[in-house]
Each structure stands twice: as structure tokens, then as C-alpha cells.
Amino acid sequence: MSRNVDTRYPEKLQDLLDTLSLMDRTGRIQLLIDIAERFESVPSDVAERPFAEEHQVPACESEAYVWVRRLEDGRPKFYFAVENPQGISAKAMAVILDDSLSGRDPKEIAGVSSDVVYEVFGRELSMGKSMGLMGMVSMVTHSAKKLLEPRS
Amino acid sequence: MSRIEGRGYSRPETLVSTEWVAEHLADPNVRLVESNEDPLVYPSGHIPGAVEVDWTRDLNDQIRRDYLDREGFEALARRIGITSETTVVFYGDKNNWWACYAYWVFHLFGHTNARIMDGGRLKWHQEGRELVRDIPTYSATEYSAPNREDGEIRAFRDEVLTHVDKGLPLIDVRSPEEYSGERLHMPDYPNEGSLRGGHIPGAASVPWARAVNPTDGTFKTADELREIYEQEKGLKPGDDVVVYCRIGERSSHTWFVLTRLLGYDKVRNYDGSWTEWGNLVGVPIEK
Numbered sequence: 001m002s003r004n005v006d007t008r009y010p011e012k013l014q015d016l017l018d019t020l021s022l023m024d025r026t027g028r029i030q031l032l033i034d035i036a037e038r039f040e041s042v043p044s045d046v047a048e049r050p051f052a053e054e055h056q057v058p059a060c061e062s063e064a065y066v067w068v069r070r071l072e073d074g075r076p077k078f079y080f081a082v083e084n085p086q087g088i089s090a091k092a093m094a095v096i097l098d099d100s101l102s103g104r105d106p107k108e109i110a111g112v113s114s115d116v117v118y119e120v121f122g123r124e125l126s127m128g129k130s131m132g133l134m135g136m137v138s139m140v141t142h143s144a145k146k147l148l149e150p151r152s
Numbered sequence: 153m154s155r156i157e158g159r160g161y162s163r164p165e166t167l168v169s170t171e172w173v174a175e176h177l178a179d180p181n182v183r184l185v186e187s188n189e190d191p192l193v194y195p196s197g198h199i200p201g202a203v204e205v206d207w208t209r210d211l212n213d214q215i216r217r218d219y220l221d222r223e224g225f226e227a228l229a230r231r232i233g234i235t236s237e238t239t240v241v242f243y244g245d246k247n248n249w250w251a252c253y254a255y256w257v258f259h260l261f262g263h264t265n266a267r268i269m270d271g272g273r274l275k276w277h278q279e280g281r282e283l284v285r286d287i288p289t290y291s292a293t294e295y296s297a298p299n300r301e302d303g304e305i306r307a308f309r310d311e312v313l314t315h316v317d318k319g320l321p322l323i324d325v326r327s328p329e330e331y332s333g334e335r336l337h338m339p340d341y342p343n344e345g346s347l348r349g350g351h352i353p354g355a356a357s358v359p360w361a362r363a364v365n366p367t368d369g370t371f372k373t374a375d376e377l378r379e380i381y382e383q384e385k386g387l388k389p390g391d392d393v394v395v396y397c398r399i400g401e402r403s404s405h406t407w408f409v410l411t412r413l414l415g416y417d418k419v420r421n422y423d424g425s426w427t428e429w430g431n432l433v434g435v436p437i438e439k
Contacts, residue, residue, distance in 0.1 A: 026195075033196045086245050086273060088192040124208040126189050127398065 009116060010108045013100035017119050028122065032092045039091035042067055042079040051081060057135040062087025064094065064136055068143040076109065076147055077102045078140055089121060093133050096120060097140050109144035112137060156270060160374030162415025166408075167371065168241055168267045170276050177201055182239045183232060183290075186273070187250040197283030199243070199276060203232045203290070207250055207401065211257045225261045225297045233290025236263065236297075243269035243276070247361060247369045249405050256404035256421060259305060261297045268408065274369035305407065307394050307420035309428055312352065313435065315394050321387055322355035323395045325406045326426065330398070331357040333439040346430030350439040352396065356385040360402040363409045377414055389416055396422040396429075 009017065020028050046067050047055065057064040063083035068076045078101060080094035101109045114134035118125070121133065156167045176182045177200055184202035186194050194204040205211065210228055213220055220228065234240060240258065242251035248268055255266050269276070277283070302308075307315070315322065329335035333349030351357070362380055364371055371377075381387045393416060395403040400423025410416040429435060 029192055029195050033192055036192065036196070085277065086190065086193055088196050089190045092192065121191065124191065124206070126207070126401070129189050 009112060010100060010104050013096070013112070013116065016096060016100065017116070020120060025122070032121070033088065035095045036088045036092035038095050039080075039082065042081045046079050047081070057132065057139050062090035062132060064090045064132070066136060066139040066143065068140075068147070070147070071103060074147075075103050076106060076144060078143070080136075089125075089129065089133060090136065093117070093120070093136050097136065101140060101144075106144040106147040110141050110148060112141050114138050114141070154373065159371075161371075161413045162374070163412045166267055166412040167270045169270055170279055170281065173199065173241060173243075173269050173276075174281060176241075181237065182241060183234045184269075185232065185240055185242050185251075185254060186244050187242060187254040188245040188273075189250050190245055193245050193273070195285065195287075197285055200282060200284050200286075201288050202243075203288060205232065205242075205254050207253055211254060219257055219260060219300065222261070222297050222299050225300070226295050229263075229295035229297065230292045233293050234263075235293050235295060237265065239265050239267060241267045241269055243272045245273050247274065247364045247366075247405075248272040249360065249402055252405040252408040253401045256305065256407055260300045260302060262301065263297070268412075270371060271369040278368060305411075305420055307396075307422040309422075309424050309432065309435075311420075312394055312396075312422050312424075312429070315392070316353055316436065319354060321391050321393050322352055322422075323381075323385070323387075323393060323403075323406060323410075324351045324355040324357050325360035325395060325397045325403045326351075326357075327359055328357060330426070331355075333437075346398075346426055348430045348437055350430075350437040351426075352429055353436045353438045355396075355438075356387075358385060358406065360397065360405045363406065363413075371409065371413060374413060377409060381410065381414065387416075389414065391416065391418070393419045394422050395419060396425040398426045399423065400425045 020031065023031065046069060051065045055065040055067055057066060065081040067079040071077050078098050080098065082090045082094060114137040116137060117130055117133040156164050156169055173184065184199050185205050186198050186202045187205050187207060188194055211219060240263065242255045244251040251268055251272060255268060258266050324331050331351045358380060363377060387393060393410060395406045397403040400421055403421050403425065407419050407421045410419045
């Protein structure tokens, strides 16, 4: 896929999508499994079990949770937990969102469409699975939008 | 969990334990089939010798909204190396939700020599049993399937309308929020696939996963299942029942429970389900 001048996604995310778009299904799945294996759950200084419900991703049956903290420069750092040990897609999505969006300008993050899920995983996801993964993206973009609100 | 034979099921032979599967890994008359919701799960590790049957690529027509046809099923059977004599054992993630869906589709083609591995991937994983990444290949087989028989175990929308008019029982296996119409779509993502929320008039709500023990994914005992479907919801074994969800996958799990574990002999899965009913013009809806 050729890179448009005005890419739809932040650079690192767009790079991954470009890479995935060049792969066949087997290659894409293997890369996503490799990515999922890098998943690290939220550190205990950010959150401890039982996790607060407000951080749980709605509609995600892999029981995914999202937290955001501000880095020193005020930009967001995202943390995730995936409580279902078989939630491999959710773990891959968490690593991708952290890798590509933590430390970015909240304005850029807020503009990321949840449709990115289909660009990462392909169109063959079930409705339930895609809703859960989209929910993770929505939680992240929603967090970024909140960071853009004036502090009281 | 107790032994399968001691749980009071009407057809206990339709379930096999993880122990049974471990003892039959090298049995040429048994084919293990993994079916998951998450496309990354099988490639990340599966039971040795298991093949993958994917609900979107393998079981559905790629153009029309329908299941594969006879030729497609025969090609699938040849690919996974089964004959009509092979005992096919399905298992998968999500408490065997997708495994039951594949089991149901195989029954549309008369492949009734099929089992579900009780507890699915979750139990196999919890027991620390071996998972491998090697994708097995099997010699292509000859498989002659009958034409798909939809009449007995599949319901279509006009039949469901008649069913509603007659006041016959329906079971809605979606979440309570979907049943009530409270949740139709995700925030910021309005196109969930249905224009209206709610449920088919007269349907009772029994979320599919109530039939399993959440700790290990095994099916509840017959007495526990009867408590849910009969004492609580009023079903009776002789009832003509239609089950549905959003696209017919979760409801195939409930179809398995009612027909194989509780012995109901007239249960049909309405796979058009809410993505059809919630978009139809003029059909009755309850909230």
C-alpha cells in the first residue's frame, strides 16, 4: 500500500497497517501473535485487582481494561489488562495501541477511528469480537479527548 | 466437575472429556476440529492433530448470507481428511460457542458422528495439556455429502412469524441488554447491524452461557439445566422451540444443550436471528 501524504493514522500505527497490508493471512496472523506475546499487564503502581469497573472495556468478552496516565510532557501513556488468558487478539490490540499511541499528541489519538480494528485483523472478525476490540480503541480515543478538555 | 456419564444427560455420548481426547490423539477414526471466535487462537497453539474450521471462511457462503452448499461441505470434509465414518470432535474458545456452531452446521449435512469436547480450550488449557503450533495435514478423503437439510434444525423468518403467531416458545440467548433493546450498538459505532432493538415477541431470555460452568467451561448437569430452561422458563421436552441470537452462533450452543443434553427433539436454530429480525419491516418486536 502506498503511503498517502495525509495518512489516516498516527505514523507508527500507519506503518504497522502498511506492513500488515502487504502480508497474506498467515503472515498477518503470525505477526499479530508475535505482537500479542509482548503484552504486559498493567503494573501494580497503576492499578491492582480487582480492577475498577470504570476501566473495563464495554462489550469486550476478553475482559480488557484500559488506564491512562500523563507522561512528564503531558502526553498520555496507556496501560491495559486482559483477564481472559485466551484473549490473544485483545492482547495484540493492547500492544499495538500502546506502542503506536502512547506519547502521541492527544489530538492525533482522538482522531483514530475504531475501524482500525478491521485494518489490523481483517474483515473476517465476528461482530462480537470486533465490538470488543473497537471498544478498546474507543476507550483510548475517549481518554485522549478527555485530556484535551480544559483542566478545571 | 462430575463425570459426563453421571450428569443425567439424555445423550451423554455427544460429549467427550478432555481425558478421552488425550487418549485418542492418535486415533485415525477421530478428527479433532477447533473452531474459535478469535482468529489468532488456533495458530497460537492447538491440541496436537487438530485442524481448524473457521466459521466465516469455512462454514459460510462467501457471497450470499447462507451456509456452504453440498459441494462446499464435501470440499471442507476432504480438506480436513474426514470420511462419513470419522468421529469429529469439536472444541474451541468461548465455552465451545463456535464449536457448537460448527457441530450444528455439520448436522445440516448429516454428519451426525460428532462430539463436543466438554470444557473446550479453557479446560484443556487449565489442565496443562499440550498445545502445539504445527498445522497438521491429512490426505484428502472421498466424502459424499447429502444436500443440506435445513428443515429439521434450522428456522427461517416466515416460519418464525408463524411460530410467534401460534404462541410457541422461543429462547433469546443474547445478553439481557440486547434482549431488552437497551444495547443496540457501541457508543461511537452506530452500525451494529440492526435498526431496531428488543426481542421477538414471546421469547424468553436465557443468555447462552448460563448453560456452562464459568470456572472450567464444562456444561452444567441435566438437573441444573432443567432448573434454568424448565423450572425457570417453562419449557417442556415435547415443545417445539426456536432459539436465536444475533446471527445464529450463540443459539447453536443452546440448540446443542436442549437437543443433546436435555433430549428435546424439536428445536430449530433461527440463524437469521436479530440481524434479520431487527431489520425486517413490519414484524412485531417486544421491548
